[in-house]
Amino acid sequence: xxxxxxEFDEVDENTARRGTYRAVNADPAKSPKGAxxxxxxxxxxxxxxxxxxxxxxxTASPQYSASTAKSSSAPASASASSAPAKASASASxxxxxxxxxxxxxxYNAAAPAGSASGAAAQLTGYTISETxxxxxxxxxxxxxxxxxxxxxxxxxxxxxxxxxxxRQATSDVRMGNHEVIVILSxxxxxxxxxxx
Numbered sequence: 001x002x003x004x005x006x007e008f009d010e011v012d013e014n015t016a017r018r019g020t021y022r023a024v025n026a027d028p029a030k031s032p033k034g035a036x037x038x039x040x041x042x043x044x045x046x047x048x049x050x051x052x053x054x055x056x057x058x059t060a061s062p063q064y065s066a067s068t069a070k071s072s073s074a075p076a077s078a079s080a081s082s083a084p085a086k087a088s089a090s091a092s093x094x095x096x097x098x099x100x101x102x103x104x105x106x107y108n109a110a111a112p113a114g115s116a117s118g119a120a121a122q123l124t125g126y127t128i129s130e131t132x133x134x135x136x137x138x139x140x141x142x143x144x145x146x147x148x149x150x151x152x153x154x155x156x157x158x159x160x161x162x163x164x165x166x167r168q169a170t171s172d173v174r175m176g177n178h179e180v181i182v183i184l185s186x187x188x189x190x191x192x193x194x195x196x
Contacts, residue, residue, distance in 0.1 A: 102179040105130040109138035111184035142188045145169040150179045
């Protein structure tokens with residue numbers, strides 16, 4: 001029930017009250033009980049944000065992607081030792097047709113200027129994610145390195161570029177996020193031996 005304001009509503013809050021007056025409505029927003037759900041929601045939000053801050057950068061890093069790829073290929077390598085012919089057939093079946101989805105880098109180690117971009121242009125159908133000068137020690141001859149499971153793509157790339165050496169990458173070769181890297185040395189002429 002609502003009443004119009006009158007003289008009894010004008011009682012000073014700081015004096016001793018006498019007579020009839022209406023009670024002051026408590027503001028629920030200023031009540032400590034009303035703040036508990038807000039504080040709890042804030043704490044939960046901070047915990048989730050802190051967990052994502054710690055976890056998300058690790059999953060977005062190239063090292064995490066590489067370790068995930070290695071751990072997923074570990075069972076394939078274990079089965080390969082027990083049944084080499086069967087494992088290689090299944091591995092080639094799973095990697096076939098993925099040329100556009102693998103990452104290829106082309107580096108110029110000692111070839112003439114512009115060789116890396118020229119070689120990259122010849123690799124139609126592949127995702128060339130980097131062309132640059134090679135920062136390591138230049139090999140004696142041009143070479144195509146591949147990560148485990150990508151030998152057929154490396155062979156195809158080598159034949160397109162006329163490179164004879166195709167090797168599986170070891171721990172000494174910095175592959176980065178690439179499945180195949182091409183290092184062009186002074187023997188690279190820029191002409192492919194096999195036209196495709």
